[in-house]
Amino acid sequence: MKQLSHLLRRMQQVLREPQPALPGSRQLVVSLSMDVAAAEESEPSLLPWLATQPVYPQFYWQHRQEPEEAAVCGIVRGFRHVSDAESFFQHYRSAPDVRVWGLNGFERTTADGGESADYLFLPRVEVIRQGNQLSLKVNVFSETSLQADADEAAAFIKFLLPAHPIAPLTSRIVAQEHHPSREGWVSMLEQALASIAADEMEKVVLARCTTLTLSQPLREASMMAASRAANHRCFHFMLAHNAEQAFMGSSPERLYLRQGTTLNTEALAGTVASDDNDRTAETLAQWLMNDRKNQCENQFVVEDISQRLQQSAATLDVMPPEVIRLRKVQHLRRAIRATLHQASDTACLNDLQPTAAVAGLPRQAARAFIRQVEPFTRGWYAGSAGYLSLAQAEFCVALRSAEINGDKINLYAGAGILPGSDPEQEWVELDNKAAGLKTLFDGEVS
Template identity: 50%
Template sequence: MHSITAALENLLGFLSDDMPEAPGSRIFDTSFPLNDAFDPLSWLCSQTQFPQFYWQHRNGHEEVAALGAVRQFTSLTQANAFLLQDQPTLRIWGLNAFEPENGQLFLPRLEWRRDAGKATLRLTLSSDVSLQEDARQASKFLTTLLPSRTLPTLSGELKGERHFPDHAGWVGLIDAATDTIASGALDKVVLARATDLRFATPLHAGAMMAASRRVNLNCYHFLMAFGAQSAFLGSTPERLWRRQGTQLKTEALAGTVASHPDEKQARHFADWLMHDDKNQRENLLVVEDICQRLQQDVNALEVLPPQVIRLRKVQHLRRCILAELKKPDDTRCLSQLQPTAAVAGLPREQARRFIENHEPFVREWYAGSAGYLSLAQSEFCVALRSAKVTGEVARLYAGAGIVRGSDPEQEWQEITQKAAGLRSLLLSE
């Protein structure tokens, strides 16, 4: 018998017990042996219930497939308030928009989770009225689940491609930004481009995620499917924060150079990045901003030496930041850290206004964050190297940090390199 079948039968057995006609929450966990070829992404994408959320940590040790919503939240603040009602073991998954007061997060009905070498399948009940009624709903939910199907091959005929802004618009945008920086109104602004790829037939977001997962190593992989034809996904190298109790880890990932399949050439580029004044300055601006924002909320703060992170298409400059929080507060972490100077600019509010007034598209989930929160710990990655899939259209996003001396052509090349991580999966050049 397949592991998933046995685990679901165990969960149905738990629901046969009498449940009270009273409000509350209950969790049922069953072990899940990792001795077969079960792929949580394929299983998740085979289901007809939504929302669906897939997550794989950048170090590979944790993987999650969350399905169906017991409760939904339109902001992290709302989700955190629910957890503070004495819900110590629940995890809530989802997205925070670029404007962090907006979100789409949910407490999943069913959550498959692998942590290191151990996997569990969790069923959650939660009701403001009757656990007995929610147990009936959960039982019905389990009986409608479908067997896992192999994800389709990612292929399609490209019918059109359009950039927002186009090249001429980008040059004008960068000129406006550098003029504003020269006037002293901004130190830095991060500007982005959206690229719509229109195909002849609808795209399969799960197949796109699987293809990215295979080749974009050292990245967080995430997929939020809102419905059968609508999803947001990405493979991003950047952590926004990880909190365990009062211990916080965050990072400044800013400064970019091309990668290369040849090891010697890649090291040459990395050495240049470590010594380039513009990129070092861009990274340190982010570090200084993060440290200033956290200063009132921490007892201790440490910035580690710079590293170069090598990805498939690009390499980045990264400085990790460790802090001890005065109290564990994910709502405060989100408001202080998102958007960082690495995705918005400095000063933050002025940069956000410049983006809102000048970028020819709305960022929505792009440059927001994806992950989970619980009372014990939380982790969110920055939603970069990402795409919105709507029917036959994939909208790809990429951005670049603009500072004094930025060149529009170099920045255009940089965002093209960044977008290539997902674009190359959809198109055979």
């Protein structure tokens, strides 16, 4: 987009200004206001610009409701844990809105607890569109000389390229394999129901990984663009390691939004199919609102979140249930709002991830059962994606997600298991959830 090219030229001028030959961290910012309608007509997204860049890692983010979109690339500093990022903010007295972006794995560990699946980083370049405001931000950090890193940032900027259109999604599915298989799923469910009947758990969320083999290697941006165009009312996120390896998703669920000490989270649990016909979709939604099993599943999540926030929150309010309609499924959702004693994203993640909506109850028993019976490692699936800063943080739950590796894609979907759960119905729920991404490809196999 022309506005971004203008900002890049302005940033080159800013980077020519002298910086201290001292250690530290700074963020340089140039912004402009733009005509949103004109900008969207000429360039519908920051994604084509990001996909054109020859530098990695890349992270893309689009909010599910707010007119906010971000494209970041390059790495200045990486972090293994959110607590490391928070310590960095405090030590270097970062500006309140300096953001660290990335993913938190489903199996998170504490700062001294060994290996972590988290991938968080302070990017070199961050482009953010919020309403009619377009901002270009460059992070400069050095343990020896800010001037030296500013010189590196100036060289980095020169390598950035104008946006090119993203190639359409032309790959076709030629084979698929489920992990577990249908028979394995039935066995897993029977084990789960036996464990629940023995009072070892109240609920567990079991997942399936479906490996798709494609007719040709896939560019991750093509899949992200197709999902962005089809799956509305979702958070869209993508972490790309290179042109063919990435983790991406289009998730309907917010893990939390923290603005100062105000926390917004939600219980998104309970599922029914959606339909292109409005009347049919409404009938299904009414069934969902009145179905005892789904209401019970949602209430479990509400109670679990409320209990986990008991020590961290001064106040907590739960909103009435509502049905969220997506392209392939509909969900029950209750919004939850809290006032925190202190603004700590380490505490928020420890309290909220993983929620009962993606793991089960009690948390530790459910996680242990998942590790024992699921025939794959979840990695970033059912973890979280987003950003944190001193002023605010927002992470969505990494659902409706896919791991891309050339001509192979792993699609992930899960279902909550409670007393009375039926293996066949839950298998259909997995199909419906995976369809949000799988149906982006033409010629899919059954």
